[in-house]
Amino acid sequence: MTEHTSRRRPLESLAAVRRAVRSIAVRHGLPVETRARLTAAVAEVARRDLERGRPVGVTARRGPEDGPAAGILTVALSTAPPADPGALALLPAPAADGAGRTEWRLALPPPRPAGDDGTAVQPAGCEDAAEEELALLLAGMDSLTADHQRLKSELDETNSGVLALYVQLEERDERLRRSYGQMLRELEDALRPPPLRVPGLDLAVHYAPADTVAPTGGDLYDWFLLPDGSVHITVVDALGHGVGSTRAALDVTHAVRTLALDGYPLKSIVGRASEVLNGIDPELMATVLLVRIDPATGELLLANGSHPPALVVRAGGATEYLDVSGRGIGYPQPGSDHVLRTRFDAGDLLVLYTDGLTESRRDPLEGERRLAASAARHAGRPVDEIPGAIAGDMHTLVLHPDDTLALTLRRRRDDW
Template sequence: MNARITTHSSLTGLRDELRLLAHRAGLPVETRYRLALSASHVAADELAAGRPVLLETVPPQPPRPAAGPGAGGGESEGDALTVRLHLPYAPEGPSLEGLPLPAEQTPGPAAVWRLPAPAGPPPQEAGRPQPAELLEEELSTAVERMDALAEDHRQLKHELSETNSGVLALYVQLEERDEQLRQAHGRMLRQLEDALRPPPVAVDGLEMAVHYEPAEKDAPTGGDLYDWFVLPDGTVHITLVDALGHGLTSTRAALNVTHAVRTLALEGHPLDSLVARTDEVLATFDHELMATVQVVRIDPRTGELAMANGSHPPALLVRGEDGAGSLLEARGRGIGFPLPGSEKLLYDRLGPGDLLVLYTDGLTESRRDPREGEQRLVRAARRHRALPIAELPAAIAEEMHTVVLHPDDTVALTVRRSRP
């Protein structure tokens, strides 16, 4: 079979392509997400700099009959799936240290993975799987692995309680297992966060950063998600979603919403119809989905801002000139709500130095009412608005979370228009 070469300008497209080809080749789910994460690490700097990368794939070859005397009429093993990631415009070769899936160093700016093909024919698919379906399968596999490690941990404690001999040795072994569990859990959390939460968009005229904090430190997923990308006309699109529920169910719901909004936006649907149209699309296969959603468009050249909203908390705009803060509240109802959709669009403009804060309700829930939390958010954003953008959302969240009645998943996303 011939090699296939595709060009990619975004991490999302590169990851989706790798997941799909690994799925079609029948590779294990863990190998699939390790391949996607490793390729993302190698290509991240190039894509952030606006330079495309090339993905070359050579599918596994079918087994060939063994030749020569004494072969016994058997067959040789099939070839491996070969994946080459070329960085044609990189000034130097990429660093391949510490990748989740080790790669071969080759002459020139490239990385190669050779993945043994599993025995038997590849799985037959009725249709092309969606990226959200493959990602949900990877999340489920990671959670199952975490559960298995936790079960090993519980079993070891049970054995320790039933024996009086070798107590010291068992304690040492328990500590080793605990450390392995903590390290594995930490790696999985970082990998899941990297897969679910895209890095800030690099665009002239805007500085962007985000902070995510789960309600429970050991919970890898939740229903608070965001998405941001650049539309063909150069405007920046941002989606913020808070799906009802907890765990993988809410994560799947939030992923469905963000993917639906992205697809509709790239198809050219108007901003004022995105919330209602997303509800219409998702209602056909998920009747229980409920989520608040906020969709923002910003022109980085002029600072013009437009916002659609579906039951989501208001955005906060802090002026760079005098620090005046105001809440931007567009009326509307969320996904799964009665009469879903944004009633009208809200328009404003970001001047040089102006700061926009988008967030989920986990940031403003306090010991009093939501309005009191919003006023505290205004004060916190004004106090920290001069910080470097990378530090800004975490600093706001840290101050807000000194007064919280019920912990909840939190997303704090900041956009600041650059000064000339």
């Protein structure tokens, strides 16, 4: 008997395709590396159709309990015929071209063993699955870096007759680096929380890495609802770039979220998070901006640890930086000196960001003036367009490439 698993509703975005594939892989118990490669491969094939506005569909068929197809999972993507069928074999998970679809045939692992209480071990959820895949890829990146250095040392000791081999290995390394970079960015995006849907608030975010080939960095955000109905937002800029700073930023957001949900006062969270994280990673350094907003009343609270100040564009067009002094995580005497309390009225726009947005060739104050002018110019646009528009303005003049994060909020009156 054949077991069928399918997603019948058309998928209209790469994020939806990745969620669908990851859900299928988790449900059928595929190994972490197989799951990561399958998700990246299906998304790569689906990209062409989605960019042309054509939704795709993902289905899965499990083989019968006995017979030649036993233990085989077939994942199919409905898509236009590939421009180069031979390229399917070069995907992270090789595929085959079918009639109106692309197929992946994967060997299923043995059934999961029962737990100590006799019940079947449950598969990880999609968020846990994304973290598992990220951990695997981070280890793969570390191993790839070590292998790359070893090969370079060996090739330096050879004679000129091995130069052609060296060139081939460099080209192969570049392809692998790009492949891992793409997979790593997809998994990092999966760990970035999507915009909250809160009555009375519109939220949007824009993120761009300093290096698109190695798209990880220390700029991160987190937002969630507290039990009293207020919205908490954390913006983090961890020192450095790449995988190490991503780990540090995730540690910071997790620590802040735990403290906030445990009821710690906003003023004490930066200092307490620094104490906790110092025991885990004494070298971790990060700037942090914490924001609390009550969507019903418009009360806005801010605490700061060495982070650039928030910018508010009032409904009438005036701009104001909400500056709070403090020291960041890992800094001497970490913590916010006080909590700034102000109003966030209907029509106001709040802009939170990292310093990659304002660094210019002249001075930081000049960057802040340009940011205020850009935010005021775009304040009337839909909120989801504003962060990208501001980043486009600011990146016409920068000191050096840096990770960039811009987050915007607007308060509405019609929901209250």
